[in-house]
Amino acid sequence: MKIDFRLNGAAIQVDCAADRRVIDLLREDLGLTGAKESCGAGECGSCAILVDGEGKLSCLMLAAQLEGREITTVEGLASEGRLHPLQEAFVEKGAVQCGFCTPGAVMASLDLLRRNPNPARAEIREGLAGNLCRCTGYQKIIDAVEAASKIMQRRERP
Amino acid sequence: MTQVLLPRALDELWDFLEEDPNTAVYSGGTDLLVNLRGGRINPSRLACLERIEEIRGVRDAGAAVFIGAATTHTHLLENSLVSSEFPVLTKAIRVLASPAIRNMGTIGGNIVNASPAGDTLPPLYALDAEVEIVSRKEAKRMPVSDFIVGPGRVRLGANEIVKGVWIRKAPEFNVRHFEKVGLRKSQACAVASLAAALSLSEGGKIERARLAWGSVGPTVVRSAEVEEALLGRELEIQMLAEVARLVERAVSPIDDVRASAQYRRIVAGRLLLRLAESGCKN
Incomplete structure (x- = not known):
């Protein structure tokens, strides 16, 4: 079936099976390999994307559900050759080791910061509760989100 | 390929369901799509309710x-x-x-x-x-x-x-409590949980009590015996410990990967003790 939606800011039409999982559509058909599949069952968060600005798991969505939606993947965060402040903070704070969970953690952090622009560390932990990382021990990820929240708030103020 | 329908109104949904009774409905998909992929269900079509x-x-x-x-x-x-x-x-x-x-x-x-x-x-x-x-x-x-x-x-x-x-709405319930015991803090299935709504008089006596336990029976457990035992009493640890024994008898948990039935039975009772901290607070 033909499905029309916006992907990382641009209108797109795909022609695929209605029940194709969004993670497969993104990775295999569209070549956007940022979102990762790990558990395939909604427990690890590595496939997180934004749908109409809200963090969702692309392994638990079917392509048909994208109709008319605004999708953001980690590939859509950098602009004008510059990384998003969250991505910069992940690099700066050493929040990336193997990197497999990173795109999902970044997308979950965006969802958190949209709802709560200045979260306490405990709130960051809660916001990232659905993103498993086997390398970092989480502290550096929390450091990165905390640092990014400060930078993002400063940029939003005139 | 399974057809995926996106009804925008209930009338549209009824048409879909009547056309093919083997149409499964879902919204978030957090359980249905896992079961579908695991081959545990095999609907001929899917109808996603998220746009109704x-x-x-x-x-x-x-x-x-x-x-x-x-x-x-x-x-x-x-x-x-x-x-x-x-x-x-x-x-x-x-x-x-x-x-x-x-x-x-x-x-x-x-x-x-x-x-x-x-x-x-x-x-x-x-x-x-x-x-x-x-x-x-x-x-x-x-x-x-x-x-x-x-x-x-x-x-x-x-x-x-x-x-x-x-x-x-039940504003008379001035103590509202929920606690879940799981194997980790987040993303954890309940080993046992308790939801409680109590109405305390100004003198601190329990006038109404509704308690419900999760994960300790085939369905959520409520017990008239437990609720009645609380009436007229004050939220105090000794009393709650006595009533916890009734809770242990009222629930019917099973052993599974997360916990044994015996552990669940004890936890179900002990969850009651936390109410002593609730006093008149929410």
């Missing part, structure tokens, strides 16, 4: 509040009417799965899934919630405790769906 406005959102109906079945957990968590009238429900949703799952999963899905560990269910039982069931021809209501008959089993006929849930 009639079954989304929270509506103040005066003496009661209606919550549409396709309302996400996140929406409920951020809704001030829900958190002011039914803080026990908000407390349970706060520890339900993870943010992304709460952005997707819905209260209707939690009810129809009827897992004994469904986190919204103990609050809904403690609040005496009623489920509204609709088909093309009729709408009816029944207590959630009648609607759910066993693990994954509900009283839902062919071509019927849950439209939402009705909860009566």
Whole structure:
């Protein structure tokens, strides 16, 4: 079936099976390999994307559900050759080791910061509760989100 | 390939369900799509309910509040009417799965899934919630405790769906408590949970009590014996420890990968002790 939606800011039409999982559509058909599949069952968060600005798991969505939606993947965060402040903070704070969970953690952090622009560390932990990382021990990820929240708030103020 | 339908109104949904009775409905998909992929279900078509406005959102109906079945957990968590009238429900949703799952999963899905560990269910039982069931021809209501008959089993006929849930406002309940015991803090299925709504007199005596336990029986457990034993008493640890023994007899847990039946039985009783800390607070 033909499905029309916006992907990382641009209108797109795909022609695929209605029940194709969004993670497969993104990775295999569209070549956007940022979102990762790990558990395939909604427990690890590595496939997180934004749908109409809200963090969702692309392994638990079917392509048909994208109709008319605004999708953001980690590939859509950098602009004008510059990384998003969250991505910069992940690099700066050493929040990336193997990197497999990173795109999902970044997308979950965006969802958190949209709802709560200045979260306490405990709130960051809660916001990232659905993103498993086997390398970092989480502290550096929390450091990165905390640092990014400060930078993002400063940029939003005139 | 399985066809995926996106009805925008209930009338459209009824047409789809009548065309092919083997059409499975879902909203968040956090359970259905896992079961589909695992080959445990094999519907001929899927109908996603997330775009049907009639079954989304929270509506103040005066003496009661209606919550549409396709309302996400996140929406409920951020809704001030829900958190002011039914803080026990908000407390349970706060520890339900993870943010992304709460952005997707819905209260209707939690009810129809009827897992004994469904986190919204103990609050809904403690609040005496009623489920509204609709088909093309009729709408009816029944207590959630009648609607759910066993693990994954509900009283839902062919071509019927849950439209939402009705909860009566009950400001007289001035203690609202929820606690879940899991194997980790987040993203954990309940080993045992307790939702409690109590009404304390000015002198601190329990005038009304509604208690519901999750994960310690085939469905959520309420016990008239336990609730009656609390009446006229003060929220004090010794009394609660006595009543905890009745709780241990009232529940019927099983052994599974997360915990033994015996552990669950003890925890179900001990969860009651936390009420001593509640005093007159929310």
